[in-house]
Amino acid sequence: MAELGHFALLLALFLSGYAVFADLLGAWRKDTGSVRSGRNATIASLVCLTVSMITLWLLLVGSDFSVSYVADHTSKALPIVYRISALWAGAGGSLLLWLWLQVGFVVLLFCRLDKTKRLFAAVARAAANVVSVFFLLVLVLDKNPFALSVVVPADGSGLNPLLQHPAMALHPPTLFIGYAAFAIPFAWSIASLARHNTQDEFELFKLARNWILLAWLFLTIGIVLGSWWAYEELGWGGYWSWDPVENSSLLPWLTATALLHCSRAYKPRTSISLWLIILCLVTFSLCIFGTFLTRYGLVTSVHAFPEPGLGILFLVLLVIIWILAVLLFWRAHRSSGLILTGSVRPGGRLITINNCLLLLLTLVIFVGSLFPFFSGFFTRQKISLKPDYFTKITAPGGLVLLLLLCVCPYIFRYGIRKSWHTIGAVLVAAAALLSWLLTNKLSIPFFIICGFAGLNLAGDFVNRYIKSRNRSNKAVPQLNLRWYGARIVHIGVVLVFIGMAGSGGYGIEEQVALKRNEKIKVAGFDITFKELKADHGSTFTAVTADLLVHKGDELIAELHPSQAYYSRSDKRTSEVDIKRTLAYDLYVALTQVDSSRDLINLNVLFKPLVNWIWIGSMVSVLGAALVLISFYRRRTASLQIEDKDTE
Amino acid sequence: MKMKTIMKTVIGVVLIGGAMTFFVFQAMRSSWSYYYSVDEFSANRSAVKNHSLRIAGRVKRGSIVRDLEKVSLNFTLAGSQTELPVQYKGPVPDNFAEDREVVVEGRLDTTGVFRADMLMTKCESKYKAKVD
Numbered sequence: 001m002a003e004l005g006h007f008a009l010l011l012a013l014f015l016s017g018y019a020v021f022a023d024l025l026g027a028w029r030k031d032t033g034s035v036r037s038g039r040n041a042t043i044a045s046l047v048c049l050t051v052s053m054i055t056l057w058l059l060l061v062g063s064d065f066s067v068s069y070v071a072d073h074t075s076k077a078l079p080i081v082y083r084i085s086a087l088w089a090g091a092g093g094s095l096l097l098w099l100w101l102q103v104g105f106v107v108l109l110f111c112r113l114d115k116t117k118r119l120f121a122a123v124a125r126a127a128a129n130v131v132s133v134f135f136l137l138v139l140v141l142d143k144n145p146f147a148l149s150v151v152v153p154a155d156g157s158g159l160n161p162l163l164q165h166p167a168m169a170l171h172p173p174t175l176f177i178g179y180a181a182f183a184i185p186f187a188w189s190i191a192s193l194a195r196h197n198t199q200d201e202f203e204l205f206k207l208a209r210n211w212i213l214l215a216w217l218f219l220t221i222g223i224v225l226g227s228w229w230a231y232e233e234l235g236w237g238g239y240w241s242w243d244p245v246e247n248s249s250l251l252p253w254l255t256a257t258a259l260l261h262c263s264r265a266y267k268p269r270t271s272i273s274l275w276l277i278i279l280c281l282v283t284f285s286l287c288i289f290g291t292f293l294t295r296y297g298l299v300t301s302v303h304a305f306p307e308p309g310l311g312i313l314f315l316v317l318l319v320i321i322w323i324l325a326v327l328l329f330w331r332a333h334r335s336s337g338l339i340l341t342g343s344v345r346p347g348g349r350l351i352t353i354n355n356c357l358l359l360l361l362t363l364v365i366f367v368g369s370l371f372p373f374f375s376g377f378f379t380r381q382k383i384s385l386k387p388d389y390f391t392k393i394t395a396p397g398g399l400v401l402l403l404l405l406c407v408c409p410y411i412f413r414y415g416i417r418k419s420w421h422t423i424g425a426v427l428v429a430a431a432a433l434l435s436w437l438l439t440n441k442l443s444i445p446f447f448i449i450c451g452f453a454g455l456n457l458a459g460d461f462v463n464r465y466i467k468s469r470n471r472s473n474k475a476v477p478q479l480n481l482r483w484y485g486a487r488i489v490h491i492g493v494v495l496v497f498i499g500m501a502g503s504g505g506y507g508i509e510e511q512v513a514l515k516r517n518e519k520i521k522v523a524g525f526d527i528t529f530k531e532l533k534a535d536h537g538s539t540f541t542a543v544t545a546d547l548l549v550h551k552g553d554e555l556i557a558e559l560h561p562s563q564a565y566y567s568r569s570d571k572r573t574s575e576v577d578i579k580r581t582l583a584y585d586l587y588v589a590l591t592q593v594d595s596s597r598d599l600i601n602l603n604v605l606f607k608p609l610v611n612w613i614w615i616g617s618m619v620s621v622l623g624a625a626l627v628l629i630s631f632y633r634r635r636t637a638s639l640q641i642e643d644k645d646t647e
Numbered sequence: 648m649k650m651k652t653i654m655k656t657v658i659g660v661v662l663i664g665g666a667m668t669f670f671v672f673q674a675m676r677s678s679w680s681y682y683y684s685v686d687e688f689s690a691n692r693s694a695v696k697n698h699s700l701r702i703a704g705r706v707k708r709g710s711i712v713r714d715l716e717k718v719s720l721n722f723t724l725a726g727s728q729t730e731l732p733v734q735y736k737g738p739v740p741d742n743f744a745e746d747r748e749v750v751v752e753g754r755l756d757t758t759g760v761f762r763a764d765m766l767m768t769k770c771e772s773k774y775k776a777k778v779d
Contacts, residue, residue, distance in 0.1 A: 162741065236738040349652075353659055360667050372682055382682035384701045385675070386752070392674035397667070511718040511736055573741050591739050592713050592720075599715045603738045 002067050005055035006146040009096075012048035013136035015041045016103075016129045023126040027119050027194075035122045039111050042125050045132065046107050049100045056093060056145055060086050065156050068149040069093060075158030082159050085169040089159065091295050092145030094172060098291075099135045101180035102128065109184055109207060120204060123194045124187035131183065131288075134317040142310035161566070161573045167229040171222055175249060178219030179287040182252065184211035185259070186284035189277040193328035209263045210631045212280075216256045217624040223249050224617040235576050235589040237509065237605035239613070242390040244369040248290030251362050255283040258358040265351050275355060281325055285318050286362075292318075293369075350408045354401070361397045365390060391504070395442050399449060402497060403429055405490055406453045409460075421456070428452040443505025446497055453494045457487055481630035488623030495616025502609025503585075509605045511591070516598040523606035525586060526550040532595055540566045545590050545600050549579060561590035561602070584608045680752055685726030692755075701752045702731065702761065708745045724751065724761070735763040742768050 019041035026034030056069070060083050065071040073089040074082070087093045106128040110121040139145070162168075188208040226246070227239035240246060259279040265272050296311030367374070368385050375383040407425045432445035464483075510522050514529040521527075528548040535542040544562040548555065557579040565572050579586040585607040592601035681695050685704035688695075702724060710723035720739055724731045733751055743749065743766065753763035 235741070349655070349659070352656070353663065356660060356663055360663065364667065364671060371679075384680050384682040384752075386678045386680060386699070389674045389678035392678060393667070393670045396670055511738075513716055513718045570744075571742065572744075589738060592715050592718075594713075594715050597715075601715050601718050 001055055001059060001064070002146040002148065005052045005059070006140075006144065008048040008052040008055065009136060009140050009144075009146070012045040012052065013133065013140055015045035015048065016132040016136060019045065020126050020129045020133065023122040023129070027122040027126070030119065032118065035118055038122055038125060038129075042103065042129060043107055043111055045129075046100070046103045049096070049103055053087070053096055053100050056096065057084065057087055059146075060084065063156065065154075066149055066152045067145075068147050069145045071149050071153050071156045073156070073159060075156040078156075078158055079164075082164055082169065086159060088172040088176070089163075090143075090145070092139060092143040092147075094176065095135055095139055095143060095291075096145060097173065098176040098180055099132060099139070101176055102183045103132060105180055105184055105211065106187065109211070110187065113204075117204060120191050120195055124191035127190035128183055128187045130320070131186075131317065134313055138310050138313050161571065162233055165229055165233055167225045167232070171225040171229065174218050174225060175222030178215045178217075178222055179252070179291075181211050181215030181218065182256070182280075182284045182287055184208055184215075185280040189280040190325065190328070193277060193325065193332055205263075205266060206631075206635075208280075209266075210628065210635075212256065212259055212263060213624060213628050213631070216253070216260055217621060217628065219249070219253050219256065220617065220621055220624070223253060224614070224621075228614060232576070232578075235574055235591070235603065237576075237587045237589070237603070237607065242365075242368075242387040245290075245294045247365050247369045247390075248286070248293045251366055252283045252286040252290065254358050254362045254365075255279055255286060258355040259283055261351050261354055272351070275352070279355070281321070282359075285321065288314055288318055350404065350411055354404050354408065357397060357401060357404070361394060364393050368393075395446075395504075398497060398500075399432070399442070399445055402446070402449045402453060402494070403432075405493065406449070406456050409456075424452065441505055443501040446501035446505075450494050450498050450501070453490070457491055457494070460487055481626045481633070485623045485626030485628075485630060488626060489620045490623075492616045492618070492620025492623055495612045495619060497616075499609050499612030499614075499616060502612070503607040506608045507606060507610075509603070512602050512604060514600055514602060522604045523586075524551060525556065525606070527588070527602070527604065529600060532593065532598060532600070534595070540564050543590075543593050543595065545593070545602075547577075547588065547602075549586060557586065559586075559588050561588050563590050563593060580611060582611060585610045685724055685731050686728050687726075688731065689726070689729035696755045699752070699754060700761075701750055703748070703750045704731065706743070706745050706747050706749055711745060720766075724749070731761050732759070733761045733763050735766050737764060737766065740766065740768045 019038045021038075022034050022041060023038030025031065026036075026038055059067050059070050060074055061080060063070065063074060063076055063083070069090055069092055070086075073086040073093075078086075088097050106125060110124045110128070113121045185208045188204060192204075226249070230241075231237070231239040256279075259276065262272055262276045262279060266276060292311055292314040296309070296314075368389055371385050372382045375381060403425065406428070407421060410419065410421045428448060432448045435444040435448060436442060508523040512520050512522065512527075514520055514527070516529055516531060519526055519528040526549070528550070530546040530548055533544045533546060535544070542562055542564040544560050547559045547561070549557045549559060559577040559579060561575060561577045563572065563574045574590055576587060576589040578588070585605075587605040587607060589603040590600060591603050594600070680699040680701045682701045683691065683695075683703070685702060688700065688702050704724035704726050707723040707725040707730065710721075710725075712721040714721060718736055720735045720743075722733055722735075724733050735751065735753075748769040750767040750769070751761065751763035752765040752767075753761060756762050
């Protein structure tokens, strides 16, 4: 069966390569036969990839250890859920999943367009297939998931217990859905550059835009899942460590946010459309670069799995994409001028500022992540940037973005008027700056601006309600999901910032030693160590500390952090226990145990408002989903109108 | 594009860019560490000993001492030729053990012990462990 999977990959490689030629030839010569052939080849390569994926899944679930991928990532005792998720546990399987999703999305969009858009679709498909070819080359020549084990082991190595967590099982595929979906706007932008003198780009943009939002949504979910897992499982009470691999998922998220805001103001042949195309290309490039960074060990990271292999092919792909893009830009500019003058909406400039800020942040994080590599390259000394560096830059940056969030929607709609919005914004900004200078704590300005943002958003809702009451036409309008969705996303963002400001600015962390029946005071809570409980299983020994938490006289919680030791794999894991409320988390990890002396060490963290990060993220995702639904509804509505017209 | 528009854009970009550069410099002044292996550090010791450092090495067998009363973890970080005693206070990653590759961040104290406030263990050869 492994041979079948391997063969399917080879076939997919051939088909993708063929499709590139067929589509490009067809687009150049306006030959519909070629184009149709390219379309079919793309669909066929999707079929091959599907076969390949199903084969790998069957091997994993069936625990066929003759395949080294299966032996490396599963074991006989592993629950079936994690055998399924083992598909994305390693480089080969992950690339396969990503590619399958990507080609699937391309087929969904660019293989089903009507005849008038055929040539545009051909160029878009060609761009996507070039990417497929490179992925497949890496898969077939280097990270082959169907490679056979040199020696067939009796049992596989299994999955690290730390990773056996639902959030970790879902984190890679949600990220990959995001990355794969960004291929659509990427393909769209290459095609619109190549065929810029037609109307297709604008019409197809509406479709591409939906995919941008979908990608953003899943990327957000993926990032939040990863942070959630880190917070729950790793015991250090943090959710983001500015590790290069973490950053590589954040970078496309930042540019995608800029992209989303651009698409709101899109008008073809304006400077916004130029921004849009550049951002599409940059976002997709960052996804690919992120993979390159994660898997091929450019910088030290706790997440880095340095197995360089043919990773350099990803860099080659990026270079090719950009050379192509620049050439196409040049050609488009020379032949008919890419940008008409004027025609920028009043809010356009603010969106440009928004984009610049997001891009600058992206650049700073990018350079910061790669700093050890750069510094080692230019000087002989490797310099590493602490997480502090990133926070010191992104926190103020985030503050300014928040401020823009407050004012831009109004300026967009009404221009810069002397309304109380603008005056309020200036006053609030001044208050924030003053409070920062006085208290030297960034959290306070954050709360001030978040408060202002909240007021603005609440005002929006109230306004809308009043307007609907005053409507002379008593017919009930259809719920404008897009309007609500966008506002809800922003509400979510404000909540997340509140959570970050609270837990970051007012968090307390202490390492304490406690003897039995001893009590200690941390962050206003009294923690008493009552007793140690041991639990023995056939493969493990676990020790749990029973703790009582009081505030004054009141019993707040009973916490039971634990540590387990697995004899067979010689691994130790620990489980934290958290007292969660909307106002704070009290997070306790059992770090060291001496059962003979009844002495334990705890890591205790007090994290105010931290749960608003998770709540806010879910709210944002919900808002984005609402906007997506509104796009979908509009599309089906307009298709229905088209159907009516043609009847 | 009109002159006025260009001027406004340029002013905006300069303001943002300037502010950003200011923040970046502020951040970089205090938030970086030299990154060394144990042997490289021993070679450069006198030059950098007062600075924030990140040092990578291997946990020497038999050197792990957990001092529960002082809530600290003591061990020796070994390179191929030199060694460095380390004292760490903080959460210990689950896969911290003898012979593991680790990275510590902190400063050297006057007695020659490295006081670490951050401890990272590298994952093993396969995608398995993710710890701080």
